[in-house]
Amino acid sequence: MLELRGVSKVYGGGPTAVHALRDVGLAVAAGELVAVMGPSGSGKSTLLTIGGSLEDATTGQVVVGGAVLQGMSKKEKARLRRRAIGFVFQDFNLLAGLTAAENVSMPLELDGTSARAAREVAMTALAQLGIEDRAGHFPDDLSGGERQRVAIARAVVGERRLVLADEPTGALDSVNSEAVMRLLREISRRGAAVVVVTHDAQLASWADRVVFLRDGRLVDQTAAPSGPESLLASGPRPPA
């Protein structure tokens, strides 16, 4: 669903150039939930913005749903983003004049879903995140964590085939963070490719695969999960 082939990103030039990504290869299949971890400045956000077509790679190829981004016009990319990609970024970008529910249902309505159906889908997503009772509130009247969950609900409703989330649980406590990861996992099980940037190992452990960035390079990744059976065999203690 999302594929980065030999992607590098250089900001600026000359001696002050920043190599944010170096020769990154990553393929995320439909139905897969991938977590990206790495120290601050290692290129995690850059990877998401390039994978989401918000920025261009300096070299290398980005393929979303079979389409190579490099060949697309700005308009085509914008259309792809609206239709197929859900973003959760750190500044939530909620519209102040709309209620929480309207913020979530609006993208669906723009794409032709009836207002009633869109509202129903929005309410379901808000309920899964435990904020259905805030549906009628405006963003200014929500707590930081509530705003964050509205933004997540907005990113996952509809037929998103690719969901990209950058530290989506920053303002949330651990129980609410878990609800977010459960929801993202569910979205992936329904067939979307999901990429989550996080520095929190517990959240990353919801992913099918965890990849590690360091200085712009993809240096390591977890093996395919071996399932809980092997866990029981090896006993409950981590060999820390």
Added chain:
Amino acid sequence: MSVRHALLALLSEGPKYGLQLRQEFEARTGEVWPLNVGQVYTTLQRLERDGLVVSEDGEDGPQKGYSITADGARALTDWLQTPSADAQPPRDELLIKVLVAVQVPGVDLHDVIQVHRRHLIELMQRYTAVKADAPEDDVALALVVDAELFRIDAAVRWLDSADARLRRAPRAAAGRPAAPARKAPVGRLGAVSR
């Protein structure tokens, strides 16, 4: 948690048969804490010998009924309120490996740390899968799994901070003792741990 106290806790709800105790133990904790059958019955015998439970007359085994005594109830409350002896000096294997790696020339510390980080996160993935596949209202299971997850998470965070620390510190300073020779770092924590 010991099997002893788990059984006392189950009996604090009322008298139960041996088989029932075993099944309830498994239902509540078995998924992450497998137990063999014999362990339940031998533990019950020991609890009886110590006066913490009493049993009906008759043959030992699954059909025998047990109930908790006043001493047993007291032992259970005492245990629940006793802080665990977790405040050991950080002498775990992971710390030792990283401390040793700092001193070995030619070893890439970040690689060493990454191997352990990946291993721990893979372990966390397996625990989380247990939680993810269980019904959301299985609170007991989630609590048990979370306890392990937080424990491993602490180790991962320690690795992250070690990684960042070693990145900042020049290698020589991290490894070699400065003159005058310092006492080993773990030894210097003696006063804190006791």
